[in-house]
Amino acid sequence: MHDDIKFAAILSFMGQTRDRFQVWGPPYTLQEKVQRAAQVENLAAVEVVYPQEFADVKITKKLLDDAELLCSTVNVNIKGDPMFHMGGLTHPDAAVRAQAVAYLKEGMDISVEMGCNMVTCCPLGDGHDYSFQMDYIQAWGWFIEGIREAAKHRDDVQLSLEYKANETRSRIIMGSATAALHVCDQVGLENVGVTIDIGHALYAPETPSLSIAQLHHAGRLFLFHINDNYRNWDWDLVPGSVNWWDWIETMLYIEKVGYDGWVVSDVMPGRLDAIQVLNAVGRSITRAKNLLSKVDHNDLWAAIRSNDAMAAYDLFYKELGLD
Amino acid sequence: MHDDIKFAAILSFMGQTRDRFQVWGPPYTLQEKVQRAAQVENLAAVEVVYPQEFADVKITKKLLDDAELLCSTVNVNIKGDPMFHMGGLTHPDAAVRAQAVAYLKEGMDISVEMGCNMVTCCPLGDGHDYSFQMDYIQAWGWFIEGIREAAKHRDDVQLSLEYKANETRSRIIMGSATAALHVCDQVGLENVGVTIDIGHALYAPETPSLSIAQLHHAGRLFLFHINDNYRNWDWDLVPGSVNWWDWIETMLYIEKVGYDGWVVSDVMPGRLDAIQVLNAVGRSITRAKNLLSKVDHNDLWAAIRSNDAMAAYDLFYKELGLD
């Protein structure tokens, strides 16, 4: 794997996964999940979910240390607990909202213990399924206030917001890259930024590279989750397996904007073997990097800046040996 | 029509329309379009396109005066002219970008002459069709700069940005309500705001009422375009003809946030009779308002704020006489 890539993966996808109709794999323990992650080639870190995977922070840290894995990020889960089923930061009950904020703060503290100083949070429960099910004005205010209060907790930790259009709610209130950016604008604190998940971008529907450009322009590109899908749902497939050109372009912009953080796999192996799938994710990164390293970037950007997509594709194809 | 509704329509839809494969109706003159608009019941104003419908501002104004129609807004078209085919505010040629800004400024001046002091602009050409066809970093910077420069031209005119996910480009760079809000945040001027088109919201994909809440929260809700679609494309159908509950909810929030501007039909009659369709748009507004006036709003908001959508629907159904 290229030296400038810091490859990580969401730890929970090394365990049992499920959807509405099926359960895949046995109920792996935390230790087993870590050991499985350790078998993935070139994987240097894992993103760990709070509170589910931090019953005891010291134990989690020890497991990672023993496996020679870093903690890339603490992923704060404010939707899974039944308390949060009707929302976390936007729940009508102030006590629940306070709990969601508390989770964020606790996750921030733990991220310092884990040495990464970054939490990411995808507020999947903060939305609605039906019309007339949420006072959007109230909810939007609460959401921004909650993020602000959590971010103020300590400025040595980055709080990275992961947007998503829907799932598990039919509509999530922070649904796009610019929704997250506007939250940052409203919160007005330097340690709040955005996690871009390629798949979430694709079905936002966004052009992932454009979203990266927008986040970079505002100085808010904090974290990068990778996967792929069919632009209709968060299928969490291997990056580049569907939208190959978007994947190449995305990696081009990741380089261009000088992103030097973790490249975190958010691929769900589902019915396939998790370790094999994660290895395929790693290969997909390497392949994109290899292609980008072959083309002349002066020629490439000249084509792009003159809106000549056909010329740009030709530059890539020349290196693929298909002409 | 209810007293608090100021009903307007986009003038160009009273003329000949077309899509990729068909042309509907004869090539109506400007005068004929105005006269047809004047036949729509309760229509008080029209949104007029610059430059196409302002070959001579005085003539356009005279035609409207004669028809006793106001000008609700000047719609600045920075995509139709062949010069803009590869972009307006984001065109790689600085001269074209300057021309797009000039159009906005000229539209602003004309809006003062027309007595509305508001322009709206949907930058449909500022996007891309292929990967590698646009330097998004450069383009996004140019876009924000262009809007800022235009807005600074005069602070007595509101510059309202109409977002859209795609069409005519496969992707437009200002694709969502929050993209437009973030542009406002970046520009930092009070006279820049957002036009929400229900149809554009629906297939963004947004919950229109949530977008209204977000725009209102930021003080940027400038203009309201109405229509409907199947959440996959900007079909520009009669509001409420597909997404009835969204339409009711949207009108509820329009009231709630105290919007007192124009309610502009952005419905494309296409193969139907334009005047009959516009009358149907008017009836749809009235019907939504009538329903909202029947329900007890204390009960309604109590249901909404306790996340009890089923109770809210029941309140409406009780008034519809269907139980």
Next chain:
Amino acid sequence: MHDDIKFAAILSFMGQTRDRFQVWGPPYTLQEKVQRAAQVENLAAVEVVYPQEFADVKITKKLLDDAELLCSTVNVNIKGDPMFHMGGLTHPDAAVRAQAVAYLKEGMDISVEMGCNMVTCCPLGDGHDYSFQMDYIQAWGWFIEGIREAAKHRDDVQLSLEYKANETRSRIIMGSATAALHVCDQVGLENVGVTIDIGHALYAPETPSLSIAQLHHAGRLFLFHINDNYRNWDWDLVPGSVNWWDWIETMLYIEKVGYDGWVVSDVMPGRLDAIQVLNAVGRSITRAKNLLSKVDHNDLWAAIRSNDAMAAYDLFYKELGLD
């Protein structure tokens, strides 16, 4: 509830449900699920899943009898068992394919015991997630053969095929109403027909009433599942809660084609109270029927047949008291 409506519900939705990230409710026993179903107003039957809810057919039958519920249909599950994770009728291993067919036959036999003589099957596992993951030619042949073999098992039971575009596979090979119809055409047996699920139709993307018309035209409309969504995913919401006019039109066509089978709720209560949600489903049926009973059907069909949608809407609005 109207006399001509036979209201049923999928039993499993009265139990614990889950999605990728959450689990809702406790793990209700079969008995508890039946008892909960029995509390739903006007519910006359349940659709029961084979094999999961038929560990002992006699016990299941007894539970239903005791609760005075009929069995509307046996829903044969050929995707949930780990054996079927890479496909049921299209699995590359002939033994697995044989097992899927065996399940269908066993379900058919049980449906006779349960007195409904109908199975429905939605082959959610028969599809693919990635390109190059399935030999479509082979798979399509196997699928048709499997259905034929099962249907031949006995001609006194109706085998009803429920199509779906995706979930749990990114693509399911029988993805539309006409895909199911073409399977029927290929199989060539009278006892094979189609289950239309409104939600599956909406995001196929189909016009549900058109699909009903197509199924009716071919004499293959066997079963009717009801719910609603945002045309992007199978959200399984209360029918009419999003696409109100589609719901009214659907019930109009259900009447028109003389469908006299079960109207089966396929609504997932998720985070809400299942019994309350199911009662709302029942009310939604009643409300649609009430509206349809108010309009003059001669006028309505005259409007429809002259392509005058606006006139048709007006007929409905007149009855809603909103003009």
Next chain:
Amino acid sequence: MHDDIKFAAILSFMGQTRDRFQVWGPPYTLQEKVQRAAQVENLAAVEVVYPQEFADVKITKKLLDDAELLCSTVNVNIKGDPMFHMGGLTHPDAAVRAQAVAYLKEGMDISVEMGCNMVTCCPLGDGHDYSFQMDYIQAWGWFIEGIREAAKHRDDVQLSLEYKANETRSRIIMGSATAALHVCDQVGLENVGVTIDIGHALYAPETPSLSIAQLHHAGRLFLFHINDNYRNWDWDLVPGSVNWWDWIETMLYIEKVGYDGWVVSDVMPGRLDAIQVLNAVGRSITRAKNLLSKVDHNDLWAAIRSNDAMAAYDLFYKELGLD
């Protein structure tokens, strides 16, 4: 270009094109369109629209002969004429329906004169925009009858049905590959088959290769239109420019099923240079074929048939030199 590829293009895209908001290029004459087509590398034929491009069949034939271009297909347009704005084969007026059938018959006769003996027809007007705008039962019957009547006109001409989910109507009644197949099943004539347009398949939403397999299985794959899009609309982009892997898979299946007909570009150049874009289409075909010729097909099909997509991708990547 590979010997087994017969490259054609829709002639009208060599002329002026437009969408709802723009017009691209001057109004090229028929002669100019043919001459432009003749400049496209490796292009051997054009698909010509009846009646618009056949004002005089002899002249059209002469123009093609002079340019050394064959006529691949006659594309019968039963939506563009104002008469067809509310439908062609499903129009409520029997005289209009008869005219649509007459067009098909005339197109068939002309196709014999042109030496291709094949017409293709995409009935874009046969659908609806609103609920209650079409009697689907009546319409579906008329549609099938109309196709049958046209097909019976002469059995030496293939009548190929091109399905599409929407555009220009919000919903078209023959919206998917299997909808077209079911029409074939109902019509029951050997000379009726299906045109698959990759883009229409992608946003149906189908897996194009699966649709090809289904059409092949039924012996109904008549014609192949190529392009690409973002799975949300018929953007008519260069094939492989978005969905690269689908494009490779599609060409794999085209080979596999032994398709030996025309490969017709249905790419809309829009704001780009038509000849350059068509040349890019040609290169895209060659590149896909080149890649397919490099991999070991025994290995490839072994991977596919064992559902091992990762292994299949690896086979391709090995040839791309990116590992």
